[in-house]
Amino acid sequence: MSQQLSLERMVADWMADEAAGGAPETLVDHVLTATIETRPLPRWLAVLREPSMTAQTRQIVGVPRRQLVLAAALVLLAVALVAGAAAFLLRQPPTTDAWPGFRGDASRSGAAVRGPIGNPTIAGQFHADGSVGTAIAVAGGLVLAASDDGLLHAIDIDTGTERWQLAVAGVVRGPFAVDGRVYIASGDGIVHAVALADAARVWDSTTALVTPSEITVLDGHVYVGTGDGFVVTFDAATGRELWRTQVSPDAAPVHGPSARAGVVVAASDDAYLAAIDAATGAVRWRIQASPDLVGTPVIADGTVYLGVSPDSEGGRLVAVALATGAEQWRIEAPMYAPSVLNGFGYVSGPTGAVRAIDLADGTELWSAALGGSLRPPVVAGEIVYVSLDTARQVVALDRATGGELWRLDVDGGNSCCLAAAGGRLYLGTLAGTVYAIGGDGKILTAGAVPTGGSEPTIEPTPGETSPPSTPVPFPTPELVWAVGTGAAGFIPWGLAEAPDGWLWAAEAMSDRFAIFEADGSFVETWGSTGSGEGEFDMTRGNGDPYGMIAFEPDGSFFVLDVGNRRVQAFDANRAFVGAWGSFGAGPGQFSDPISIAIDAAGNVSVLDQGRRVIETFDRAGTVLRTIEAFPAAVNPRNGANQLAIGPNGHFYVSVVNPNEVIELDPDGNLVREYGSTNNPFADQPNYIAFDGDGRVYVTQGPGRADQPGVVVFDADGTYLGGFGRLGSGEADLGFAWGIVITDSGILTSDAGGLPDVGLTSLIRKFATIDFP
Structure with a gap:
């Protein structure tokens, strides 16, 4: 399958959408992304260099730049004829879409408006004085990345210069950027809100939390998990604590909550999964979802998906109803919660495979074995992007088939995740580099599905199994x-x-x-x-x-x-x-x-x-x-x-x-x-x-x-x-x-x-x- 839609298909689909009363924002993004590389790219900080890149297994088909310009003009003409209002959308710069925080929005869906198109290019690099091992946010023309020397860096997307930095105590958790503010938690357990434009302090929480998790913000509320088993909620405007609710009866650490439509969902290290009323903090339901360590839940289309953590040796992916907590299906394999787009999930895990699954029943559609430890993917348009932590690479896969489009070497492991906004990918490495990865706009043909370290096909199952534990006999020394x-x-x-x-x-x-x-x-x-x-x-x-x-x-x-x-x-x-x-x-x-x-x-x-x-x-x-x-x-x-x-x-x-x-x-x-x-x-x-x-x-x-x-x-x-x-x-x-x-x-x-x-x-x- 080709990575890009043909121009005829774009225009035809757009007309069909308009005839049906649908909004063409997604197609507009396709057109913008297809033509972005015909215009000069903004410069990023530091020395621009081209790292090594593995060659494609199939032919890469290029489109001459002059033809792209002409094609873009024809599409723009079609836009004007079909809907004048859409012209405003076409005038948006490619950085207007945002990536608020860990795995995207508050629901952690892992889906972006658009990512790089064509062969990967290094649009810029920023070098911190510490490892960048937590989530990256993109908002307001800034890339927000925390280094482990206790600094949050705000990097200007257009120039690559550091617009501001914020020093806090210990390891930074977050950031989450929304509504002109950035929310983080510091190593001393304090939650901070600062202005996105200049890091001016808005508020600091008055009570220290035990080992705060990644932050989620939705509808004026800031949600944080704690290391002693709670979800704590603050008023996003004032920092006043609104409620705290226990998720783990045994005070196990709680991972970053997810939120959607008045419900907060959080999971703890002892595998409790709870849905909490966002307004009152009342527990709607709570289940114990897995026999192994679990990760951050994802909410999509009335379902909660809970997978494993990167530290898991075993475990499962489970889907439960958001309204009741009733299990819908599960897969007995170590997988992270999926990145979700149009009813399909794209999952990776600590065992080296990326899979596409039908979220209706958990059926596997394809599997690409990349090997090593992977991080949760980002899905945008027709592409799934995934970070290979141990291999120190980023790989792009065809969303329909799992075929490889490209892979790019980076200078260190990525211990967290990718971010995507404005037609670019962003990631931080343990070597302290923040990468901005763009594309050259060419049409690529998907190569073969990667099979290195191939894993067996998984099947969704209805029952629950737990292997028995057998003590090892051995003489006990005095x-x-x-x-x-x-x-x-x-x-x-x-x-x-x-x-x-x-x-x-x-x-x-x-x-x-x-x-x-x-x-x-x-x-x-x-x-x-x-x-x-x-x-x-x-x-x-x-x-x-x-x-x-x-x-x-x-x-x-x-x-x-x-x-x-x-x-x-x-x-x-x-x-x-x-x-x-x-x-x-x-x-x-x-x-x-x-x-x-x-x-x-x-x-x-x-x-x-x-x-x-x-x-x-x-x-x-x-x-x-x-x-x-x-x-x-x-x-x-x-x-x-x-x-x-x-x-x-x-x-x-x-x-x-x-x-x-x-x-x-x-x-x-x-x-x-x-x-x-x-x-x-x-x-x-x-x-x-x-x-x-x-x-x-x-x-x-x-x-x-x-x-x-x-x-x-x-x-x-x-x-x-x-x-x-x-x-x-x-x-x-x-x-x-x-x-x-x-x-x-x-x-x-x-x-x-x-x-x-x-x-x-x-x-x-x-x-x-x-x-x-």
């Missing part, structure tokens, strides 16, 4: 001791042993280390918040706490300062020696550094999830070697958690979706996978440690149900078993994170005291395990 600091709010993350036997537990949420003697006696805390020498920011750009430290045999050590994107070196007396690293996508720079390890030669290796590399430095910070962290055979859909160097000198990486540990030789070749068969990882694998016989110990989080908090593999990858029941008992493990193996025992750090986990936070020592 608990030797369990300690904390005695201070309220102690939550340990990373754990390391210094050469003197003392234990350093990273209190990443406080940007410091808690230090214990070998017998568990608490000594002191060390470290403070900041960006100066010897100061730390242990919060990643996405808001997750990560504290990492690695010791040399002489007691000197290196701290991975993840929020400041640098490595700091200290001597054995904790005196600052030096630092290296900065934000960026080049050698020696860090996009999303998450783990650090030292090898036998004293070289320092850093796992950068944003750049998808393991980079090795000497003690002074000179880059020695860079290898790919994720081989194509593995290609995790949600990155990784930790890097360790084994006694054999190999790299071990705990990857997420699939949940497993991979072993790489020093050149980056895949040696083996731990947990790929009989997988004990019901939750994300975290820290990795080794005993004297080369056995591999790995912690996993609180979503593991009946599986153990520590799992153990033989050196050849054979799964041996595990220990650590989920619970709050002294010998139980909640959010098992750090782990250290010594000759005298097994030490773990437990972050189970987090509010959304509700268990205990302790450092525990278990006796060694006697293996046969």
Whole structure:
């Protein structure tokens, strides 16, 4: 199928619409988009460059520019003859349509008026000093993008200059732009309203919310989900709180709400889906929709669609009636909620496929296997646009067949979504670039449907199934001791042993280390918040706490300062020696550094999830070697958690979706996978440690149900078993994170005291395990 309608078809359809009394706005947009590239494009900021682009599998048919101009003139003449009023519509500039926020409008439908036509062109780039990993909004001639250094950037579409920037505390959630205002939530839980034109403050909420979600605004109300299970609503004009309603009975985090026609719909991490009266906050209905993590709901044509989150390993897509909550159909496969256009849904998911489904019954129409982790698509006209996070590409597919039209390389992963407005796509990358992608206006013929990593056809089903969970038998080692600091709010993350036997537990949420003697006696805390020498920011750009430290045999050590994107070196007396690293996508720079390890030669290796590399430095910070962290055979859909160097000198990486540990030789070749068969990882694998016989110990989080908090593999990858029941008992493990193996025992750090986990936070020592 051709990407564009023929001119004869345009005019004929337009006349038919007029005869029937229909409005021709969509067709006008087609005409505008078809002719936009015959006029000079506005300039964007920075250096314009053309990134690499994969060639089409079929012929690309071009239309000479002179013919396009002539054809456009004929169509404009037809417009004048058919309806004079339509001339006003034709005078609209191509940037008048908007993209208010995450997945488009308040219903999260993911549909745009128009996207790029023809082969992709880079209309411009803006470079921030932090990763751009949240939603982009387009309104009032501005592109609004937040970087993880706490800045919201307003970029002029016509010139590419930054018209204004707004600094807030922590990670920005949002933006959502509507009615001349921009609404965001900051990392301290405050919701802000500012003027779209100049960022002048309109109001700030007076009560901090617990981990606010993406924002939705409709009919004068601002809706926000919270990390403790509520939807909170504010008056969009004044910021006054109107109501708050509980979605999750167990206080699980609530994702960004959706709103339409007087109803707000929201879903929580424990899979509750609720419809709430927008005026009063009363719950109209609430169901538990899925056995797995869920994402943001979509509302369209009287139906609510709820799919999985990017962190899901399994799950389903379910459709329920907006009025009653009654299930209409579901598909047992991990898919995001669809982007919706004309009764059809276009879905992607963490498993690498894009599918078209008939929303009447969930029947699959086509499937394109792109591989890796995908983000929710945007649909506009005859095209479906999708961002390939792991492949660092944007792909355009024919909406009718799934055939590929083009793909374009970008400089980093896209951990959120696309935006589309004015005939362009916008996306932000973990490398800090905001792209504006236009088209050259040529007519393209769809190529073959992508089949790489092909997945089976899905079928909608009426019943519900839940696989049984079987505990793994394993001898439970004796608990030797369990300690904390005695201070309220102690939550340990990373754990390391210094050469003197003392234990350093990273209190990443406080940007410091808690230090214990070998017998568990608490000594002191060390470290403070900041960006100066010897100061730390242990919060990643996405808001997750990560504290990492690695010791040399002489007691000197290196701290991975993840929020400041640098490595700091200290001597054995904790005196600052030096630092290296900065934000960026080049050698020696860090996009999303998450783990650090030292090898036998004293070289320092850093796992950068944003750049998808393991980079090795000497003690002074000179880059020695860079290898790919994720081989194509593995290609995790949600990155990784930790890097360790084994006694054999190999790299071990705990990857997420699939949940497993991979072993790489020093050149980056895949040696083996731990947990790929009989997988004990019901939750994300975290820290990795080794005993004297080369056995591999790995912690996993609180979503593991009946599986153990520590799992153990033989050196050849054979799964041996595990220990650590989920619970709050002294010998139980909640959010098992750090782990250290010594000759005298097994030490773990437990972050189970987090509010959304509700268990205990302790450092525990278990006796060694006697293996046969």
